[in-house]
Amino acid sequence: MGRKSPQVVEWFHFVSNADEEHRLTQEEVAMRKREARERCLALRSSLDPAYRIAADRDISCHVLESSSFASSPALLTYLSMPGEVDTRAIIAAALEAAKVVALPRCVPGRRMEWHVVTSLDGLVRSRFGVEEPDGDPATLLDSSLMGQALALVPGLAFDRSGHRLGYGGGYYDVFLSSFEGATLGLCRTEQLADSLASAGLVTRLDLPVEAVATPAGILRL
């Protein structure tokens, strides 16, 4: 595991002490989020690749051993891009366990449509660089499975109440506002902050996940 990694937490403390009593406008929060995304992206790319692989393997193990994974017949997961917590081992294990696996396809209105996949072949690269299902309506996930599904949620950072910072598309915010299944964020230790809210990075549209899987285990919130 080697060298000491920078902690996202330290920077968020610095920001939150800057103006404790000040109520932030929407524009101020948006600006802080943009700045925080830059910091988080820089921090993420500074993590040693071998360390990242080991951390992601530990996160995957905790997900696969969790009761929410065991009890969910369907897995709604992102397909990781370079730098994100790797979901490929989890996807392979879920397919192996005969679970329904669905990947998101971004559509207008900040919405994600979920398509069932049986392999990672035949995906198409979206304009955001994410590999997505091709949109065949025949593969749309049956809505009756949604309520029993486990959703794995990506983030540039999470905090100890389950709030997250994403890339800024708002897709997961919209998704979480109506999803009724279980939600689990995947997060390396370095990307876990104490409180995004006290750093002025949470609005009423930012809904928390129910649990966060880290290399040290699952934080239930």
Ligand SMILES: Nc1nc2c(c(=O)[nH]1)N(C=O)[C@@H](CNc1ccc(C(=O)N[C@@H](CCC(=O)O)C(=O)O)cc1)CN2
């Ligand atoms: N692997 C993976 N898949 C994923 C996500 C993710 O975070 N990780 N997403 C998680 O959401 C969605 C796609 N990600 C997106 C990332 C950025 C923007 C985007 O619009 N970015 C703008 C800035 C935002 C804005 O101005 O509205 C940009 O890049 O300029 C949209 C979607 C769905 N699939």
Ligand SMILES: Nc1ncnc2c1ncn2[C@@H]1O[C@H](COP(=O)(O)OP(=O)(O)OP(=O)(O)O)[C@@H](O)[C@H]1O
């Ligand atoms: N439930 C919602 N309905 C409509 N718009 C929303 C909703 N939630 C968030 N938004 C809008 O989406 C935009 C992006 O939100 P935010 O900056 O929180 O994205 P993010 O959570 O970092 O990104 P993502 O969810 O894609 O990973 C904002 O303009 C926000 O107002």
